[in-house]
Amino acid sequence: MAGIDDKVDKAYEGKSLSEIADAPVEALQGVSEVDAKHLKEAFNITTVRDLGTNKYFLWAQSIAKIAE
Template sequence: MGDIAGKVDQAYEDKTVADLADAPVEALQGVSEGDAQKLKDAFNIKTVRDLGTNKYFLWAQAITKLAD
């Protein structure tokens, strides 16, 4: 991932990777509070860790890698 600070909002740039994993999903650049609410409503995703370990996202990623 290289520059992790470039992938999170400024308020989270000085956090450890462990802290980022448990940060709210809107800590990721480009994810708004509204987007975060939709992820919570649809998949009960509240944190970056939840997003990164969500089975549907992992399945989609695996299918895409196999297709490539």
């Protein structure tokens, strides 16, 4: 995936997509430990994969795309 390094924390640059998917959500640039705590509490999201496959986020993304 081109340009993935500019979307992840420096510690995850150059990692495989599998490694990034299984990384904590804080691996994404702009997601803090506090944000991660809130995601865990609200949606039981702990990894990038959890975030990307969460049904509520997928529903919201679909609605937003259709609305375009």
